Amino acid sequence: MNIPITGSRPHQADPHSPAPSSRQDLTPDRYAARGAPGAVTLRGVVLAVPAVVPVALVIGVSVVGALAQSLGLMPFIGEPVLSTDAWAGSAGDLGRSVLVSAYIAVASTVASVIVGFVIALYVLATPRMGRIIAGLSAATIPIPHLIGAGAIGLLLSDSGFLDRTLGLPPAFPTLVGGSWFGAVIFEYAWKESAFVALVLIGSMSRSVSGMCDAAATLGATAWQRIIHVVLPLSRPALAVSALIVFVYTFGSYEAAWLLGPTSPEPVSVRAVRLFGSVDLAARPEAMATALVSLGAGIVAILAGLAMMRRSRGLR
Amino acid sequence: MSSKLEARSISRSFGSTEVLHAVSLTVPPSECVALLGASGSGKSTLLRIIAGLDAPSGGHVLVDGEDLAMVPVERRGMALVFQKALLFPHLNVIDNVAFAARMAGTRRKEARAEAMDYLELVHLADYARRPVGSLSGGQEQRVALARALARNPRILLLDEPFASLDVQLRHTMYDLIGDIRAQLAPTIVVVTHDRQEASILADTIAVLDDGRILQHGTVHQVHYQPATRTVNELLGGLNTVPGMVSDGHHHSVLGSLPVQTGATDGPSDLMIRQEALTLVPARGPTSRLTSGSAGGEPPTIKGCVSGLTSLGARTLVRVLVSSENPTGTRHGSSADPPPEVSERSLIAGGPLNLGNTEASGVTLTVDVPGHPPLLSGQVITLSLQDQRAWAVPTE
């Protein structure tokens, strides 16, 4: 294959171009993409190193550093002394923080998955209006959560825009700073539903209209098409985006810090408070909190992947 | 369970582009009609409108006389098999076939039992529990067909369902459709661009071009009695000879040939299917064309071979027939470009382009069995079977 291709090129046109060397160029490049053994593996390793090494190094250093600091082996100042105080001493508070974070993450994930699915459904079913909504959803993606949190604060706070326009009754639950983290969950649902919708639209836009046409000719009503066709088709994308939203909202800081109450604290807020504390003894506790939230994230991902694999196996 | 389908002056435009122009079509119960046309002719749009997947800009779809305008797709009782199988990836084979029954509220167990019958019909009962991803292209289409049939459709719509299958597989699918017609006798509309497929499957063929039905007739009619030159071309007719009709005869380079009764006088194209021409073993008649007036003998045409194209088991022989130079020796070499017919002079009729023999010839194509031992430039005689010359007024 290779030789005639190279040979057929008009090398004669340029007497200075060394034909044999360009033939050598061709071989590794062509086979590289094909996955032939040998040179490919080497090329793959060379390509992988610059990306993999920084990630592995930073995460490794970070986890080891956090572990060592949480055990007092890497103090900011002073002699290293092994101690499990940071873990044992505050286990109760830490556990409460994990529960609070899990509550926020579950509520935000459920809300964003439902709203995101509805948005995606509308976009896929309604071409013209849908296009506008898809565009607006995409436009909210670049907005950082910090700004989202600021905006939601202006909207939902006690004398916020919502209160001013609707004249909420005094009995209405406090959203910003309230103990149910209403504004925090609202902010996550607002930002992440757009993300979920875009993932769903991207994964389904090609297949869904043909499949729904087929279902309609088989007698499925619009509602049945949603339940028996769109929902199952969107399940893989739905599961992946839900997992991403869950892990993100579990460990996110900005919205929980700006919109949440001072107590109880989710893990991120607690860790950052302890980390910035003038009391250097708080550092190991901050590290323990960070490690716990990292561990929770990993557990969530492993559980999610296992669930996805099992549901695929069931089919 | 089969119904009569009627499309009454269906129009459809996308923006400023009109894809269908007042198309009307009637399909009697249990008949199979093929909508034949090139891509872009509007045939799939018509099918989608019949199915209710698309709404017409004008016109009506009627089933057994009932207007379906207000009936949504899912309640039309039709089933549509698409070019892509569109099997639901989240359901296995049997649940795909059981889909329609499940939508209608049947219990899973009963729906599966019913579906099994249809899987047996398409010879895929062993595949019931397989995931759809494990099927081959032909199997996918058979499942799609079973899924459509399982809905007990009053009308079965097929949108190029076999276009992506290879030739052998396609022929087994034709047999399958034959079985299905024998067993269930549904009314069928099949959209295709393949005239052979249309001929095999359908009782009648509706030829669509540019959003209009040019002709709707039996398989024989559209092949041998095309309504227009375009129909002839769409059905693969290779010979169109311009000329004039008068007194039941067509006058052209070929001379005077009797044509069908009722042919209108005036400038007309003569259609002679390549399959209707045969080679006559050399006998040495002198006239370049003898009309069959003397004793029912088929008319013969004399010309010289200008090229051969093998079709495998058959061969297309191109024969140059020229009015001034009937033996054609001067154009013997196959390297010569085939002479162009000057249409204007032909329409004008009379003695054709006296000074220019190049412009007064016509190339006829003959479809013959096997591989005849012919040489370029060889003079041969053609015979027109059953006087199958057909003249239509020039478009």
Add this chain to the structure above:
Amino acid sequence: MTALRPGGRPSPSMPVGIGVRGRPVLRTAFGVLLVFWILVPLVPLVLWSVAGLWQVPAVLPGTYSLDAFAVLAVPGTLAAALSSLLLGGTVAVIATPLGLMGALAAQALPGRCGRAVDLILLLPLAVPPFALVMGANITLLRLHVPAFAGVVLLLVVVALPYTTFMFRSALATYEQRFEDVALTLGADPRQVLRHVRAPLLSAATVRAFFLAFLVGWGDYITTLLVGGGQLTTLPMLLGSAAASTGNEQLVAVLSLAVIIPPVLILAAVALPATIRTRARKPARTPAGTWVRALTRKAGL
């Protein structure tokens, strides 16, 4: 035939597809509701940015003024904006090629190794940014890594999953045979790279760069914890303004300053493509005409 169906559905059609039927009014109303959901949080932001005096029960500001925007001309704000720009740019410039390399490596390496590369590059998604920073901070300090470099390093790690994923999905749908065609047409590997692969991956590159830029441009927590106040970016200014009450105008103006540039970039990148697809006429394209002519010729 399907090629004839234009992007937007034609007017008289009742769209099937998912086909949530119902009165058009209701459909539109529901659409408006969704637009509301997306835009409402931004309304008070915009109003506050131009509000002069806006007292508590009033639904709309009592007076309007652009005074708050003056903060954008303050040298401190300009410096912060420049830092943000520099941070986003640096992160994007590093993370985009690394993401491409990682994606190519994951594709080129056989089975398990390829999956391992994928996994490692997606791992930062599982690590809350604050946890990543806290663990690494002390090492960065002991190695005397400058604050800016430290923030860049950590944010590159945070951005790599996004850039890798962008290239990964682009490569998954990338048609390898285009390169083969180019080779058979006489292009040498370097020309293939330049004239085939680069243009085909350009959209993914733009997306990856944009996402990586956003990671740096909008970052708050990493800059806060590593920079320790040395590195002032727009989100840092915004964070300190938002943390206390009574700064609504300032928060609003700074928020807009953070939001608007990326949205403009997004619009600049996305809109021409949308307009191009919309302008594509359902009518006969030259290619379509050719196909028709050829099928006619072939006697179909």
